Amino acid sequence: MIFGTEPGAVATGYSFRYGTGSGSDRLLMNKLMSNKPDKRIISNAAPNRPRDDESFRNRAYELVMRIPAGRVMSYGLVARVLGAGYDARAIGNLMYATPKDERNIPWHRVINSQGGCSTAGMTTPPDLQQRLLESEGIVFNDKGRCKIENYLWTPPEYDDEAKDSSQGNLFG
Secondary structure (H helix, E strand, O other), X not given: OEOOOOOOOOOXXXXXXXXXXXXXXXXXXXXXXXXXXXXXXXXXXXXXXXXXXXXXXXXXHHHHHOOOOOOEEEHHHHHHHHOOOOOHHHHHHHHHOOOOOOOOOOHHHEEOOOOEOOOOOOOOOOOHHHHHHHHOOXXXXXXXXXXXXXXXXXXXXXXXXXXXXXOOOOOO
């Protein structure tokens, strides 16, 4: 499995995880070690999906920075607000990779759709996200879930668009 390569980039010995040692793994490793690009590396790129470039990440981070303290968005809602090419998993990956810089991006305000934190094992301490949210007034039950509908935030412009009745109703 290959991680961390960009389309057109030449993979290095540090950008792959050692596999089971099967024949195809050895062939792939030899190809990587020879510094020749391998088309299989980018074969998982979805059509019409924005590349993981600066603007892709920054649009997500800008939205997350607007979430007020004591409010949350789900990974899926962030993806829906941002539009085509974003999905919940991509948003989760972006939150995990949030840069530690002067922007202080509140990654902890993005949770799963069941009202739980999905960062166990990825942060130290494992309940860091829940602790940060609790310090902002969000209440979790003994199973580590909040009533997301009580804390959900959506951008006002997205709310207005969703309430726009000028679009036809498929069921009306």
